[in-house]
Amino acid sequence: KQEVTQIPAALSVPEGENLVLNCSFTDSAIYNLQWFRQDPGKGLTSLLLIQSSQREQTSGRLNASLDKSSGRSTLYIAASQPGDSATYLCAANQAGTALIFGKGTTLSVSS
Amino acid sequence: DTEVTQTPKHLVMGMTNKKSLKCEQHMGHRAMYWYKQKAKKPPELMFVYSYEKLSINESVPSRFSPECPNSSLLNLHLHALQPEDSALYLCASSQVIGTAYEQYFGPGTRLTVT
Numbered sequence: 001k002q003e004v005t006q007i008p009a010a011l012s013v014p015e016g017e018n019l020v021l022n023c024s025f026t027d028s029a030i031y032n033l034q035w036f037r038q039d040p041g042k043g044l045t046s047l048l049l050i051q052s053s054q055r056e057q058t059s060g061r062l063n064a065s066l067d068k069s070s071g072r073s074t075l076y077i078a079a080s081q082p083g084d085s086a087t088y089l090c091a092a093n094q095a096g097t098a099l100i101f102g103k104g105t106t107l108s109v110s111s
Numbered sequence: 112d113t114e115v116t117q118t119p120k121h122l123v124m125g126m127t128n129k130k131s132l133k134c135e136q137h138m139g140h141r142a143m144y145w146y147k148q149k150a151k152k153p154p155e156l157m158f159v160y161s162y163e164k165l166s167i168n169e170s171v172p173s174r175f176s177p178e179c180p181n182s183s184l185l186n187l188h189l190h191a192l193q194p195e196d197s198a199l200y201l202c203a204s205s206q207v208i209g210t211a212y213e214q215y216f217g218p219g220t221r222l223t224v225t
Contacts, residue, residue: 032213098146104153
């Protein structure tokens with residue numbers, strides 16, 4: 001059974017820092033991996049989708065990488081801002097089921 | 112239009128009430144999903160509909176009853192819920208199930224059971 005793990009569970013950084021969020025998965029037979037952002041009490045905002053054949057995707061200050069063979073994905077946030085404060089979830093899309101989510105990393109960026 | 116809409120945004124119901132959550136998409140997607148998210152936990156899959164037929168039921172209690180009346184609409188009927196069912200209920204859709212297509216999520220319905 002697929003398990004998705006995110007490290008660290010929480011992260012506090014000063015504004016302007018570059019940071020990396022980690023996601024690992026136990027079964028490499030995935031179609032793709034999605035990164036989401038969730039603000040407190042709100043729904044999910046999709047940030048990046050990486051297909052299994054891709055190595056990375058970029059959107060603005062965000063860059064996500066995928067290494068299927070090692071079962072790892074990272075989300076890199078450049079020049080962090082207080083508005084980036086939220087919980088970041090990664091989710092593996094696997095055949096026979098829907099998305100399987102990690103528990104998330106809660107990011108706090110101080111000004 | 113990549114929007115999934117959900118109504119209501121908030122719902123408070125007693126344990127003897129019957130209510131329904133509604134989800135709608137007009138992207139032509141043929142797979143629709145219900146997820147449940149408890150506070151400070153990740154979303155967990157409840158049901159998946161594929162071409163208006165129930166494809167996956169993740170052993171959800173019968174007090175939750177899904178319905179897919181057409182390809183654009185997904186309902187979740189609620190009856191005799193317990194306080195522990197209070198959560199954020201998220202709807203999602205994708206082109207088809209079990210493929211590399213992206214899932215699009217609605218904003219969710221915040222349910223409180225008193």
